[in-house]
Amino acid sequence: MLKVFIVDDESWARDIIKAFGEWESLGMEIVGEAEDGTEALRMMEVLQPHIVITDMRMPGTDGAALLQQLNDQFPAIKTIVVSGYDDFQYAKHALRFKAMDYLLKPVDPKELNTALQNCKSGLEAAQMERGTLSLDLDISYTLASYKKLLKLRFNELNTDGVKTTLDQMMKELEQSGITKAVMLEQVVQELLLLLKELMNANSQDSDSLHAPYGHEITQSGENTAAFLTHHYVTTLEQLIQQRKFKNKLNLDEVRLYMEKHYTEPVTLEQLARAFFVSKEYLSKVFKQEYGRNVTDYMLHLRMVKAKEWLMDESIPIKAIAEMAGYEDITYFYRVFKKHFGIAPGEMRKSSEV
Structure with missing residues (x-):
């Protein structure tokens, strides 16, 4: 990319x-x-x-x-x-x-x-x-669909899915003739950048990813595959250990996860699966701690951010809707008015007085 x-x-x-x-x-x-x-x-x-x-x-x-x-x-x-x-x-x-x-x-x-x-x-x-004939773009296009799938499998805590995706990706790269060291270097850089993004989104320390790696990593597709699989699987297993074997569910971690993913269609079921608890238990303890259920809290996050952006009249309301995770602007208007008791346009006008 x-x-x-x-x-x-x-x-x-x-x-x-x-x-x-x-x-x-x-x-x-x-x-x-x-x-x-x-x-x-x-x-x-x-x-x-x-x-x-x-x-x-x-x-x-x-x-x-x-x-x-x-x-x-x-x-x-x-x-x-x-x-x-x-x-x-x-x-x-x-x-x-x-x-x-x-x-x-x-x-x-x-x-x-x-x-x-x-x-x-x-x-x-x-x-x-x-004379490179856009080779690095060709590699990025090949990686694009696999990166989306890796992101999905990682956030599902699906270790086998991550391994399978990386294996399929390396096979396609090899079939496409992407086997030289300079090409595999780009593959490693793009996949480590994605892993860093995933770690940060899951409150993991990603500083170790800046450490240099040896040239032997990109001397063959087999070496590259082993290197990437090791990093992804080790990181994912650490995340699973952190969540699965804690004595008590850390609601601050759940809340921070929601604050980083509020523009995505995160559901109670997905959250419960990601933190190894039942959705009934998560719903109960989350509401006890924060006074809102999971769905209402996600809505609250989106509306607070939308209201903040609305105060700047140079930002189109359509853009605010999209940034808050709503592709349908009509639905955004309806949700916003129900939440604040006033339409976005009216709130913007009242703030100018």
């Missing part, structure tokens, strides 16, 4: 970009975020993104300085500028340092995805000039 990095000091602005980007169809994934240029530059070497989307006005190292340093240090990275200010000076900076596009806030979804497609085309053209 093409790796995208977002830089903006406002979290809602980053959320909008994440919600509007057609990441899967473009063959892209967001690998990181930063609130300023200094933080972003620290992460470039580790994450090695192909595309950086940046705001211009930020504290510390602003967008103009970031563009200049990216142009000097990482000239292969494609950049997109997103700014709330229609300022000619900013536009000049963007052009000077070869930004692919200059978008005004609030971001238009079509404009954003067109800019992303232009970046992708530029990267593919550069690869063809080097």
Whole structure:
């Protein structure tokens, strides 16, 4: 997958970009975020993104300085500028340092995805000039469906499912001719990045994944398969041990899991299975602790976040609905009004008075 990095000091602005980007169809994934240029530059070497989307006005190292340093240090990275200010000076900076596009806030979804497609085309053209014929994109496309399946199996705590998925993935890679060390290096990097994401989402320490690994890992598909399977299975078994053999259910862990997954269709049954308790027991103790049942708590999380985003009138209500996990905006309006007693548009108008 093409790796995208977002830089903006406002979290809602980053959320909008994440919600509007057609990441899967473009063959892209967001690998990181930063609130300023200094933080972003620290992460470039580790994450090695192909595309950086940046705001211009930020504290510390602003967008103009970031563009200049990216142009000097990482000239292969494609950049997109997103700014709330229609300022000619900013536009000049963007052009000077070869930004692919200059978008005004609030971001238009079509404009954003067109800019992303232009970046992708530029990267593919550069690869063809080097004679690689977009090989890394081909590998990413092959991995995409397996990564979705791995994510599903991991969150189900399905060790056998994870092993089977990795085995099938490596067989397809081999059949596709993806056997050279440089190709397998990309496979390892993408799969470790996914594992880090899964660990963080399940409150596991992922610092050990930054440790270097030997070149022998990518000398054969067999070595790569063994390395990845070991990491995924060991991590998953640790998570299962943490949850299954605790003397008492840790409701804080359940709550934190919900807060990280509130945009997903998490059900009481899925939560109970993931924490090795019956749904009846989980429902009872959760309500005793937090005064709401699981379903109502998930709804509360979504509504609180939606209300927070609503206070900024530059965010379209449709985007707020999508970011809160509602594809049907009519249903979002109905749920929001039932929860707060007022429609989203009316709440926004009343906040402006």
